[in-house]
Amino acid sequence: MTDKHLDLDALSALRDVMEDAYPQLLDTFLADSEERLQSLRKAVQVAQLVDVAHSFKGSSSNMGAVKLVALCGELEKNAEKLSSSQIQELIAAIDLEFAIVRPLYEAERQRSLAES
Template sequence: MEEGYPDLLDIFLADSEERLKVLRATDSAARLVETAHSFKGSSSNMGALKLTELCHQLEQRANDLPWAAIQQLVREIDGEFAGIRPLYEAERQRCPAKI
């Protein structure tokens, strides 16, 4: 796993940005559920427990929450990722470059 760890970090960071774009822009509950599920899985794999929980909440409740509550939850997810992103970026900088 050590060899692939830098790639895993790169993929997590890039995919998270894409998932956040979808969460911010979509007005489809089905797309919210799908994206939150995917984001939850990758966050869990990377040990981002609070982000995992927030994505789980969105996945479970996107069909039932009023739109304002969904938007608030997306903002919380966005804020949590903004808080942990520098940690993962720093971790990536500590990994040796590919040769």
């Protein structure tokens, strides 16, 4: 299941580069993602949706969250032509995907702390 949601090679590369700061990077990503999800839920203008989806896509890409990248990219690219209900469905899908990857990142954090 992990490889469908997370690029483990990307996480391994991050772990190598970040070394002792890796667990903090994971914490920061999770906290930022929560804020971005809140922003997506509250956005009333398409431009806001596009901006938040773009930044969420970028951070998810950096962290190897492949399915989040795809969903955020879809929202970023299509927000202007989607109906309100389609936008809400896509945000719900992003929410669901984050609910799947969050515990994977938390487990990764615990693993990295145990190794240090």
